[in-house]
Amino acid sequence: MLKAEEFSFNENITVVDNAQFQAHYSLYEGYIKKYNEIDAIFKAGDDQPGEANSTYSKFRGLKRGESYSLNAIILHELYFSNIGGKENVVPxxxxxxxxxxxxxxxxxxxxxxxxxxxxxxxxxxxxxxxxxxxxxxxxxxxxxxxxxxxxxxxxxxxxxxxxxxxxxxxxxxxxxxxxxxxxxxxxxxxxxxxxxxx
Ligand SMILES: [Fe+2]
Known part of the structure; x- marks a missing residue:
């Protein structure tokens, strides 16, 4: 089960204001929730692998949702942790x-x-x-x-x-x-x- 990482708005973040930051963070938490739901279905064995089909199947929906939500989680964590540069100096x-x-x-x-x-x-x-x-x-x-x-x-x-x-x-x-x-x-x-x- 994944837990949301903590990202707090602070004075070094200038690209967005606090309201925009908080709204965005809550969407990130939503992806954590959906990923955990999907993971729980796999773990419970309720994923119907025997019915897997590339046109439509429960298994396909779960696999699409799994990569979509996990990529969303990873990308948002990378985004939130690469803003807030105090000095914009490129090493x-x-x-x-x-x-x-x-x-x-x-x-x-x-x-x-x-x-x-x-x-x-x-x-x-x-x-x-x-x-x-x-x-x-x-x-x-x-x-x-x-x-x-x-x-x-x-x-x-x-x-x-x-x-x-x-x-x-x-x-x-x-x-x-x-x-x-x-x-x-x-x-x-x-x-x-x-x-x-x-
Ligand atoms: Fe986003």
């Missing part, structure tokens, strides 16, 4: 990797912003392990559009529920404010799983 070691694959930091930012504008669900700067390169991934839902070996370094939620209460239709301001509020120390920690960054 040199991370900057070098971005420049390696995008030429300049500005090129990466332009591509990230364009990807976010084009996405309906999530935009992720990922280390893609097949190509061994950083790339900006575009997801339209929690479970659609991600590259399987793309490890998330920066996660931006662009579902309307993430910003609409505060920003209305001004998605671009939300994206720009997110970029000012990225917690680059968290990003560096994630990149260090693959690179020895001093």
């Amino acid at each position: 040199d070691s991370v900057l070098k990797l971005i420049e390696r694959d995008f030429g300049t930091f500005e090129n990466w930012e332009l591509d990230f912003i364009a990807t976010a504008k084009a996405s309906r669900g999530w935009t992720i700067l990922a280390f893609e392990q097949r190509t061994q390169r950083f790339m900006n991934m575009s997801l339209d839902t929690h479970d659609m559009g991600g590259i399987v070996l793309g490890f998330p370094l920066i996660v931006l939620d662009v579902y309307e529920h993430a910003y609409f209460m505060q920003y209305g239709t001004d998605k671009v301001s939300y994206i720009n404010n997110f970029l000012y509020n990225v917690n680059w120390l968290t990003v560096k920690d994630r990149a260090e799983l693959f690179y020895n960054l001093s």
